[in-house]
Amino acid sequence: MFNMGLWVLPIAALIILVVSTVVFLASRYKRCPSDMILVVYGKVGEGQSARCIHGGGALVWPLIQDSAYMSLTPITISIPLQNALSLQNIRINVPSTFTVGISVDKNTMNNAAERLLNLPPQRIEDMAKEIIFGQLRLTVASLTIEQINQDRESFLESIRKNVEPELNKIGLYLINVNITDITDESDYIQSIGKKAASEAINRAKVDVADQDKMGAIGQAVANRDKEIKVAENTAEAEKGKKRADADRRVFVQQQETAASVGEAEANREKDIRIAENIAQSEKGKKKAEADRRVYVQAQEAEAVTGENKAKADIAATNAELAMRQAEALQKGEVAKREAEVEIQKAQYRAEQERLNAEEVVKQEIDKRMIEIAAEAEAEKTRREARGVADGILLKYEAEAKGIRQVLESKAAGYQNLVKSCNGDARAVATLLMTEKIEQIVSMQVEAIKNIKIDKVTVWDSAGSHGDGSSSTSNFLSSLVRSIPPLQDVARMAGVELPSYLGAMTEKKEGEKDSKGKTN
Numbered sequence: 001m002f003n004m005g006l007w008v009l010p011i012a013a014l015i016i017l018v019v020s021t022v023v024f025l026a027s028r029y030k031r032c033p034s035d036m037i038l039v040v041y042g043k044v045g046e047g048q049s050a051r052c053i054h055g056g057g058a059l060v061w062p063l064i065q066d067s068a069y070m071s072l073t074p075i076t077i078s079i080p081l082q083n084a085l086s087l088q089n090i091r092i093n094v095p096s097t098f099t100v101g102i103s104v105d106k107n108t109m110n111n112a113a114e115r116l117l118n119l120p121p122q123r124i125e126d127m128a129k130e131i132i133f134g135q136l137r138l139t140v141a142s143l144t145i146e147q148i149n150q151d152r153e154s155f156l157e158s159i160r161k162n163v164e165p166e167l168n169k170i171g172l173y174l175i176n177v178n179i180t181d182i183t184d185e186s187d188y189i190q191s192i193g194k195k196a197a198s199e200a201i202n203r204a205k206v207d208v209a210d211q212d213k214m215g216a217i218g219q220a221v222a223n224r225d226k227e228i229k230v231a232e233n234t235a236e237a238e239k240g241k242k243r244a245d246a247d248r249r250v251f252v253q254q255q256e257t258a259a260s261v262g263e264a265e266a267n268r269e270k271d272i273r274i275a276e277n278i279a280q281s282e283k284g285k286k287k288a289e290a291d292r293r294v295y296v297q298a299q300e301a302e303a304v305t306g307e308n309k310a311k312a313d314i315a316a317t318n319a320e321l322a323m324r325q326a327e328a329l330q331k332g333e334v335a336k337r338e339a340e341v342e343i344q345k346a347q348y349r350a351e352q353e354r355l356n357a358e359e360v361v362k363q364e365i366d367k368r369m370i371e372i373a374a375e376a377e378a379e380k381t382r383r384e385a386r387g388v389a390d391g392i393l394l395k396y397e398a399e400a401k402g403i404r405q406v407l408e409s410k411a412a413g414y415q416n417l418v419k420s421c422n423g424d425a426r427a428v429a430t431l432l433m434t435e436k437i438e439q440i441v442s443m444q445v446e447a448i449k450n451i452k453i454d455k456v457t458v459w460d461s462a463g464s465h466g467d468g469s470s471s472t473s474n475f476l477s478s479l480v481r482s483i484p485p486l487q488d489v490a491r492m493a494g495v496e497l498p499s500y501l502g503a504m505t506e507k508k509e510g511e512k513d514s515k516g517k518t519n
Contacts, residue, residue: 029068031057037070037102037112050117052109067210068117074101074123074175077129083185084140086148090182094140094148096177100128107311112171128172135162149182217372224368228361235357239350246346253339257332264328268321275317282310 032038032053040058041050042065051058061069081094116124139155139162140148148155156177164174228497286306414428421427 016181027060028062035072036114037072037104037109038067039070039117040065041113041117048349050110052106052113054104054109055158070102070112071121072102072104074099075128077125077132079129079132079136081133081136081140084137086421087142087144090145090184090186090188091142092148092182094136094182096136096182098128098132098174098178099176099178099351100167100172101175102171103167103168105173108168108171108173110171111169115170116172116219124172126166127170131166131170132163135159135166138162152179155179171356220368220372225248225365227364230285230355230362235353236355238353242350244345246343249342250339253335257335260331261328265325268324271317271321272395275314279310279314282306286310 030038030040032055034055036054038053038058039050039062040053044065045053052071058067062166077098077100079094079098080094081096083091084094085091101110136159139158143155143158156179159177160174165175167174289302289306417428417432418425
């Protein structure tokens with residue numbers, strides 16, 4: 001009993017020590033959740049201020065070490081950037097949203113442990129916002145409006161290249177960038193959008209016309225391809241049938257050759273085995289006879305004869321076997337050559353059919369190309385004719401418009417002229433006629449200016465008429481009087497010329513006219 005008590009106490013003490021050690025180690029073992037980073041600081045190693053652990057756990061020694069956690073939850077930061085100066089010196093508004101978080105990269109985690117440990121989330125957000133504002137302004141200043149607005153991928157990549165290294169310095173990394181509508185005070189971006197929309201509409205109209213044309217061409221090409229594919233498939237089917245037939249015949253010949261060779265081999269093996277058995281039997285017999293006739297000299301000659309006969313039989317068997325082998329080889333070669341001939345015939349027929357199909361397809365393609373070219377030429381002629389017709393129509397419309405404007409101007413002028421004459425239409429006609437007098441005189445002069453008189457012959461009686469004039473002078477005066485005077489022309493138009501242009505005198509009774517008649 002006494003000895004047993006001595007053993008119980010040390011064992012109990014050891015158990016208590018082990019349990020205490022386990023409890024102590026368990027209380028100092030820190031596990032790291034998946035959305036956290038465990039930072040162990042204190043005496044963690046030479047040249048290290050902290051040791052960061054993501055996943056797993058670590059034993060934190062008391063007195064010389066302590067631990068804290070940093071959250072990996074992303075932070076969403078709104079960046080309402082206003083009046084940022086672009087490369088073209090145009091101020092723009094770039095509202096954006098940045099999503100950042102503490103990185104799990106080893107170097108970046110150490111930066112976060114040194115600069116962000118135990119900081120509240122709002123302080124971290126303010127620090128990141130200041131960095132993002134500065135780098136975003138720097139990025140906008142290096143790009144034009146077109147690069148920012150049209151190529152968003154390059155713009156976002158430039159932002160990432162400028163912002164992310166600066167965030168990494170404090171232990172953060174850039175998760176996502178979301179740029180909303182970009183605006184400017186001068187409506188430059190809106191003008192670009194209107195221009196792009198107009199260009200897109202015009203391009204769409206051209207594309208619709210091109211697609212209609214391409215649809216017609218594509219349908220023709222599809223029909224052509226359909227016919228070509230049908231012809232090719234038909235040719236391939238025929239070639240496949242011929243090829244399968246040739247393969248079948250070759251396979252049959254090969255199997256027959258293999259059967260013949262196998263049969264020859266079996267016969268040879270059979271003959272060899274029979275010959276070997278016979279030889280062995282003969283050898284046994286001769287050996288027994290030789291043993292019996294060792295002492296008998298007379299039987300030696302017969303033993304020698306038996307051996308020679310056995311050798312002759314073996315030679316005959318070998319010769320027979322060689323002959324059968326030669327025959328089998330000959331049959332195999334003949335079958336092989338015949339199979340090669342059939343294969344070459346099948347290949348020749350297939351190649352001939354392929355060449356015929358290619359020629360047909362080529363001719364069909366040439367035919368379709370000619371038809372497409374003719375359709376294109378006809379369409380070109382129609383469009384040119386339509387363009388000429390439109391040009392002629394526009395020309396006549398312009399001429400009609402000009403004539404209409406001239407007539408309208410004349411009507412307005414005539415209306416103003418009537419108003420200036422107090423509504424006296426006769427006075428207006430007189431004024432217009434007065435303006436035309438110079439033109440009428442010019443026309444009278446032109447009427448006789450180009451008269452060419454090659455020769456004038458006057459038979460004059462050398463006497464005088466009753467009024468004292470000669471025939472020659474009467475001829476000239478009559479020629480001048482044949483031109484209508486201005487007063488007569490004006491009177492026929494219903495216009496009375498002013499008195500300063502002269503007046504027509506009435507012929508008195510008894511006066512003779514130019515023809516000598518009395519009034």
